[in-house]
Amino acid sequence: MASSLWSPLSLLATLLLMQTLAQAQTSSDSFIHSRAAYYPNSDEKGTDSGACGFGSFGATINGGDVSAASDLYRNGVGCGACYQVRCTNAAFCSDKGVNVVITDQGSSDRTDFILSRRAFGRMAQTTDAAASLLNLGVVDIEYRRVSCSYPSKNITFKIDENSNYPHYLAFVIWYQQGNKDITAVQLCEAQNLGCKLLDRSYGAVWTTTSPPSGPLSIRMLFSDGDDESWVVPTNSVPGDWKAGETYDSGVQVNV
Numbered sequence: 310m311a312s313s314l315w316s317p318l319s320l321l322a323t324l325l326l327m328q329t330l331a332q333a334q335t336s337s338d339s340f341i342h343s344r345a346a347y348y349p350n351s352d353e354k355g356t357d358s359g360a361c362g363f364g365s366f367g368a369t370i371n372g373g374d375v376s377a378a379s380d381l382y383r384n385g386v387g388c389g390a391c392y393q394v395r396c397t398n399a400a401f402c403s404d405k406g407v408n409v410v411i412t413d414q415g416s417s418d419r420t421d422f423i424l425s426r427r428a429f430g431r432m433a434q435t436t437d438a439a440a441s442l443l444n445l446g447v448v449d450i451e452y453r454r455v456s457c458s459y460p461s462k463n464i465t466f467k468i469d470e471n472s473n474y475p476h477y478l479a480f481v482i483w484y485q486q487g488n489k490d491i492t493a494v495q496l497c498e499a500q501n502l503g504c505k506l507l508d509r510s511y512g513a514v515w516t517t518t519s520p521p522s523g524p525l526s527i528r529m530l531f532s533d534g535d536d537e538s539w540v541v542p543t544n545s546v547p548g549d550w551k552a553g554e555t556y557d558s559g560v561q562v563n564v
């Protein structure tokens with residue numbers, strides 16, 4: 310493929326990366342004003358068919374506190390990002406609001422977020438206030454990017470059900486911790502160390518035709534615009550990977 314780029318492994322890059330990850334960032338960004346709605350006709354949680362391609366994970370991750378994003382979807386780069394969203398009506402809304410994970414794309418009436426029903430209600434101070442909020446349907450909010458946190462979870466690769474071993478590999482990345490975006494993914498041969506950049510097919514789904522045989526190492530570029538670093542897994546995806554299966558990378562980024 311024309312866009313493929315094979316390059317040798319650099320141990321130095323790995324070491325630099327570890328250093329960068331040790332400098333965890335906390336979010337001190339100020340809030341941005343916007344509006345939020347919630348999924349109509351949905352159950353409490355998100356949707357299994359979210360645009361990010363996370364499947365049922367995208368409905369239930371973070372206890373179901375998930376959201377569709379409008380501009381923040383950013384052609385899929387925004388998938389897996391976390392935001393603190395709080396409504397601004399002092400009579401109903403808590404200071405803390407709710408932290409949501411982006412798992413879908415969508416907009417309603419000038420909204421940046423379409424929250425799961427559960428997440429929408431959790432912006433309220435009380436159960437009664439939640440009922441009032443839900444009655445409003447669309448509310449003024451303010452939001453900011455925050456770190457995602459998945460205690461006791463490593464970054465995990467979920468092989469998409471549409472994969473076709475050994476000809477076509479598609480996967481999504483689960484438990485993307487922190488507040489950086491995954492902007493590129495490299496598929497490397499765990500033994501020969503040749504790598505190629507993958508294509509983002511849509512949402513959070515990365516794909517390649519004719520993946521190399523043998524164990525695979527999936528590297529991820531974490532970026533916040535200012536600095537970026539490759540995260541190198543300690544575990545390989547086995548050479549006999551299976552559609553629908555999940556594989557633990559053995560690594561996690563610090564928050």
Ligand SMILES: *[C@@H]1O[C@H](CO)[C@@H](O)[C@H](O)[C@H]1NC(C)=O
Binds near residue numbers: 462463543558559
């Ligand atoms: C994460 O990976 C490490 C190895 O790098 C492993 O020891 C640990 O058990 C993993 N954690 C989970 C929750 O699977």
